[in-house]
Amino acid sequence: MRRISVFLALAAILLASVVAYTYRLRVAGEKKHPVAHRPSIENKFEARADQGWSYKKDNPILNKPIVSASARSYEATKSPSVFELTGLTLRLYSKDGSHYTYIQGDKALFDEGSGVLTSASPVTIYVNIPSDKDASQPAQISKYVRVETSGVTYNTQTGNASTDQLATFTFADGNGTAVGLDYDSAKRLLHLKSKISLYWTGGGPVENAMHIEAGDLVYNEGEQKVYLSPWAKLTRQSTTIQSQNAVVTLDDGVLRTIDADHGVGSDDREGRHQDYSANSMHALFDDDGVLVNIVAQGDARMESTQTASKDAITADRADLRFINDTHEVDGKVKSDSDLHLVLADGHAQVISTPLPRPGVAMPETRMLRSEHVELEMKPGGRDIHEIRTIAEGQLEFKPNRPDQVHRTVDATKFRILYGPTNDVESLTASNVSTHTDKLPTPPKNGKPATPAAPALTWSDKLAAKFTPNTNQIATIEQTGNFRYQEGLRKARARRAFLNQNENKIALAGAAHLWDDTGSTFADSILMDQASGDMDAMGHVASTHEADKNAKPGTSMLDDKQPLQGKADKMWTRDDNTKVHYEGHAVIWQGADRTAADTIDIDRDAQTLQASGSVASELVDRTSGDSTDNGAGGSVTAPIFTIVHAPKLYYQDDKRLAHYSEGVTLVHDKMTVTAQDIRAYLTPKTPNSNDSALDHAVADGKVAVVQVDKDRTRTGKAEHCEYYIKLNKVVLNGGTATMVDSLKGLTRGRQLTYYTDDNRLLVEGRKNELAFSKLLKK
Numbered sequence: 001m002r003r004i005s006v007f008l009a010l011a012a013i014l015l016a017s018v019v020a021y022t023y024r025l026r027v028a029g030e031k032k033h034p035v036a037h038r039p040s041i042e043n044k045f046e047a048r049a050d051q052g053w054s055y056k057k058d059n060p061i062l063n064k065p066i067v068s069a070s071a072r073s074y075e076a077t078k079s080p081s082v083f084e085l086t087g088l089t090l091r092l093y094s095k096d097g098s099h100y101t102y103i104q105g106d107k108a109l110f111d112e113g114s115g116v117l118t119s120a121s122p123v124t125i126y127v128n129i130p131s132d133k134d135a136s137q138p139a140q141i142s143k144y145v146r147v148e149t150s151g152v153t154y155n156t157q158t159g160n161a162s163t164d165q166l167a168t169f170t171f172a173d174g175n176g177t178a179v180g181l182d183y184d185s186a187k188r189l190l191h192l193k194s195k196i197s198l199y200w201t202g203g204g205p206v207e208n209a210m211h212i213e214a215g216d217l218v219y220n221e222g223e224q225k226v227y228l229s230p231w232a233k234l235t236r237q238s239t240t241i242q243s244q245n246a247v248v249t250l251d252d253g254v255l256r257t258i259d260a261d262h263g264v265g266s267d268d269r270e271g272r273h274q275d276y277s278a279n280s281m282h283a284l285f286d287d288d289g290v291l292v293n294i295v296a297q298g299d300a301r302m303e304s305t306q307t308a309s310k311d312a313i314t315a316d317r318a319d320l321r322f323i324n325d326t327h328e329v330d331g332k333v334k335s336d337s338d339l340h341l342v343l344a345d346g347h348a349q350v351i352s353t354p355l356p357r358p359g360v361a362m363p364e365t366r367m368l369r370s371e372h373v374e375l376e377m378k379p380g381g382r383d384i385h386e387i388r389t390i391a392e393g394q395l396e397f398k399p400n401r402p403d404q405v406h407r408t409v410d411a412t413k414f415r416i417l418y419g420p421t422n423d424v425e426s427l428t429a430s431n432v433s434t435h436t437d438k439l440p441t442p443p444k445n446g447k448p449a450t451p452a453a454p455a456l457t458w459s460d461k462l463a464a465k466f467t468p469n470t471n472q473i474a475t476i477e478q479t480g481n482f483r484y485q486e487g488l489r490k491a492r493a494r495r496a497f498l499n500q501n502e503n504k505i506a507l508a509g510a511a512h513l514w515d516d517t518g519s520t521f522a523d524s525i526l527m528d529q530a531s532g533d534m535d536a537m538g539h540v541a542s543t544h545e546a547d548k549n550a551k552p553g554t555s556m557l558d559d560k561q562p563l564q565g566k567a568d569k570m571w572t573r574d575d576n577t578k579v580h581y582e583g584h585a586v587i588w589q590g591a592d593r594t595a596a597d598t599i600d601i602d603r604d605a606q607t608l609q610a611s612g613s614v615a616s617e618l619v620d621r622t623s624g625d626s627t628d629n630g631a632g633g634s635v636t637a638p639i640f641t642i643v644h645a646p647k648l649y650y651q652d653d654k655r656l657a658h659y660s661e662g663v664t665l666v667h668d669k670m671t672v673t674a675q676d677i678r679a680y681l682t683p684k685t686p687n688s689n690d691s692a693l694d695h696a697v698a699d700g701k702v703a704v705v706q707v708d709k710d711r712t713r714t715g716k717a718e719h720c721e722y723y724i725k726l727n728k729v730v731l732n733g734g735t736a737t738m739v740d741s742l743k744g745l746t747r748g749r750q751l752t753y754y755t756d757d758n759r760l761l762v763e764g765r766k767n768e769l770a771f772s773k774l775l776k777k
Contacts, residue, residue, distance in 0.1 A: 151164060197211070308355060309354050343374055467501075595615045607649070735748075
């Protein structure tokens with residue numbers, strides 16, 4: 001293509017030269033043969049020469065040939081004076097005489113009155129033949145430029161040449177045809193009128209030839225520009241570009257640029273289809289005529305369709321950069337201009353629409369928006385290597401299945417890498433915020449589905465990995481000042497990791513999760529976004545706010561105060577109704593607390609279970625000695641009930657705490673040990689949720705020890721009942737005994753002791769007397 005337009009113009013110039021030199025030869029012939037001596041031919045011709053003639057002119061200064069011509073014959077008509085040349089051959093030499101152009105024509109007519117020469121018969125022109133080659137020998141000139149046409153008209157007064165016939169061009173780098181030709185020698189303008197079809201290989205293999213078609217072509221030799229209108233079509237291998245108008249710029253005959261208006265293009269190769277369009281296109285070529293750059297302006301669009309997806313790039317401006325690459329196709333090595341980089345500016349957008357594939361679930365449609373987007377291709381220009389932005393942008397995931405969620409990611413920078421099958425492999429972003437619309441909460445317990453609050457996140461960095469060959473997100477990792485919000489639930493951490501397939505978020509590094517029901521601190525926290533379940537690990541500290549609207553919970557600890565806890569691990573299940581603490585677990589409300597290796601709370605069942613080194617501290621706010629508060633009043637010092645046991649099972653509806661497997665209960669001055677102790681808390685009232693001990697029932701190797709200032713009482717039995725407000729202890733089961741450090745030993749079937757007035761009631765067995773052994777004073 002790079003020299004086609006030059007050859008077309010040169011062909012017209014050569015046609016004009018043929019006419020000019022022929023006219024000079026006729027004038028020279030008249031001087032040798034005056035008209036008066038020409039033989040007269042009846043009715044048609046004034047003169048006729050059948051013996052042939054020749055003409056030659058040299059440059060006397062350079063001693064180089066200028067022109068040489070010959071013809072088999074010529075004829076002259078009566079009136080007007082018209083000459084007909086037959087079998088014309090003409091050599092026009094370059095200034096240094098090293099090359100010449102060779103013209104062959106069968107017949108040519110010259111009208112001396114109008115100065116117009118017409119050749120109705122075919123004319124053949126060979127261009128730039130070395131002087132040592134004989135143009136009359138076809139074998140010696142077969143590889144040189146050849147132009148063939150007919151019906152040529154040349155005006156010697158204006159220097160314009162034209163034809164309405166088909167013109168055929170053959171040259172080293174290609175060939176072409178056109179119907180109709182005009183050449184203005186003064187303006188050096190060549191005009192091909194219609195049906196332009198040119199093939200240009202650029203010195204490369206035939207399969208790389210570029211085919212140029214147009215409705216009209218004008219070549220300005222001075223500007224070295226080719227104007228194609230009102231339409232143009234350029235085809236190279238599988239690539240086609242069409243436009244309304246196009247301008248081709250040459251540099252010393254080498255193709256440099258193509259500018260096209262309202263261009264549209266397409267490319268089909270190796271399982272990939274691409275479409276291009278823009279209001280204007282500017283294509284740049286290198287010294288070898290290889291495409292290196294296309295700049296598209298105004299509504300620029302590039303769309304690529306492949307097996308997995310259809311990817312479209314739109315922008316105000318797109319800069320497409322190509323590299324010359326060799327690759328093997330079907331066992332053959334091919335060289336081609338392969339797309340390497342696309343720079344999209346101004347309202348840039350990349351839309352990747354998935355296509356159905358057998359065995360692959362339909363992924364989301366991805367839409368990347370930014371003022372500047374860069375798309376880099378893999379070697380060969382067939383597949384995408386990566387997409388990146390250097391300005392603020394947004395990546396949107398639009399669902400294509402009912403189980404998918406709508407997600408947007410806003411960031412200052414994006415980088416999307418593609419895998420070997422042209423599916424997305426990974427995504428990274430900086431200064432990130434995400435918005436994920438959650439699926440509605442499914443119906444539960446007869447309640448209809450309800451809308452769910454969106455999940456929002458913020459972080460310094462984001463890195464996502466995709467499941468291979470699916471274009472679906474597998475994991476998302478966000479680092480640096482991570483924050484999360486979903487309705488009333490919020491979270492913070494140094495790092496967060498989302499497993500998309502499991503729909504779980506793992507928080508690490510000073511993790512903090514909170515909502516209106518409480519908060520949790522831990523080294524790491526795992527959240528199940530579907531169920532709301534949570535697992536916390538490492539230095540866990542939690543707070544659960546009292547829920548005034550919920551049914552009574554584990555009010556062994558006060559419902560009116562927040563429940564706080566610490567442990568090595570903690571998890572919640574079933575909408576936070578089940579709570580598990582593990583490892584150095586402690587829970588408390590105010591002064592009431594329970595510690596154990598593990599603690600489990602079930603709010604729906606209204607139970608609390610603890611195991612392993614259980615220790616409970618329950619405060620009796622209504623008992624104790626009064627002391628001066630320092631302000632003229634008094635306060636009551638609380639009395640604690642402290643229980644140690646391997647296991648605890650608490651039922652709130654019964655207000656019963658069952659300690660088992662070896663229990664020690666301490667209340668004020670009283671210590672009770674037994675295999676099992678059932679502690680009954682004070683009943684709830686509208687004004688009080690106190691967890692004070694009301695009474696306790698002990699079984700199995702019971703020992704009751706009361707220590708006063710001046711005495712110690714030790715009671716033993718298999719069963720014991722201790723009533724706090726009545727200050728009453730009942731021992732029975734087996735043989736009940738009481739040892740008083742002041743009064744001695746008492747034994748009976750049942751012993752009832754009142755701690756406030758030191759009364760002891762003894763009951764013997766049937767047919768058996770009670771026994772007392774009193775100490776001597």
